[in-house]
Amino acid sequence: MPASICGTWEMISNVNFDGYMIALGISPATRKIALKLKHRKVVEQKGDVYVVKTMSTLRNYTISFRLDEEFHEFTKGLDERNCKSLVTWQDNKLVCMQQGEKKNRGWAHWVEDDKLHLELYCEDQVCKQVFKKNA
Structure with missing residues (x-):
């Protein structure tokens, strides 16, 4: 069974977020602001x-889902797109494919070494974020 990802997590690193946002088509002004933000995950x-x-x-962005059930997702406040999403456990990772x-x-x-890892990918870009759990 994979380690629990549940909890409140504070961002401690954010690599290639700009490249990921460019791939999504997010405007330069919004990217500039977004790069200065520290995200929290719950x-x-x-x-x-x-x-x-x-x-x-x-x-803020909230998503809710059941594992192995495809659902409609509107990425409101992000890149404002509609997609079909499917979340599954693959080995120790909670993975979402968005079409x-x-x-x-x-x-x-x-979760690895008591930290929550997140890879966001779009086209040929991968953003790697790491979060530390709140005590």
């Missing part, structure tokens, strides 16, 4: 439903 599991909240001083306008889009969360 991950909860309520029965068979996962809720992942990404919060910052600029905007829509952008190719090779999705993310993966996993």
Whole structure:
């Protein structure tokens, strides 16, 4: 069984976020602001439903899903796109594949060395973020 990703997590590193946002088509002005933000993740599991909240001083984004069930996702406040998303456990990673306008889009969360790792990918860009759990 994979390590629990549930909890509140504070960002400690953010590599290639700009490249990822460029691949999503996010405007230069928004990217400039977004690069200065420190994100907080809150991950909860309520029965068979996962809720992942990404919060910052600029905007918040919440997604809820059941594993292995495709769902419609509108990335409101991010790149404002509709996609079909599917989240599964793959080994020790919670992986989401998003099908829509952008190719090779999705993310993966996993816990390693008491830290939450997140890879965000779109087209040929990969952003790697690391979060430390709040005490």
